[in-house]
Amino acid sequence: MQQYDVYIERQKRKRQRLIRRLVLFSLITLIVLGSMAGYHLQQRAVYAEKVEEYEQLEDTLADLEHEELLLEEEIELLQNEDYILDIARTNYFFSKEGELIFKIPDESPSY
Template structure:
């Protein structure tokens, strides 16, 4: 296919040379502007992706820490109840009659003249 040729001939004048130089500068400016915009867009996309992945990792870390915190809170509550039970037992063990009653029931401790009968803890058969 033959090249399209214009029937208008070009005049070689200083104005046309200046105009051609101006058009070439404009074309270079547009090309540089496109490159800058592409570079800026790439930087924005990379920054957004980095921030997004950082946000997701922080959310995951937060969920793990929250689960660990709830577990520790539960353990703390269990330890508080155990502490109160042990404190109550300490108070009971300070009472001599309570200690003697435990010794008699669990360890068959007897005073002089007492007889111990061990009963089976079964339901009656009647």
């Protein structure tokens, strides 16, 4: 009977050690999985932020490219002497030789 009791006691200890190892392994697994999930969520947030920033930069690039085209057109126009003379005549009241410029007041009455 004593051998049987010793055998039962060993089995209980083995079972307790097994349970402790399983609990420890489970805790380590949960900690690792939890940290991986947290890291994944953090990376998704960073990715979403970077995508938004990329879209804003693409919009800015498109605006700047459009502005560049407009400025290139203006450069081409400013190289034309007739265009420059037209701007000078309309904005600065320059006249051609023998030409008189009269400034006409606005037709809307201001009371």
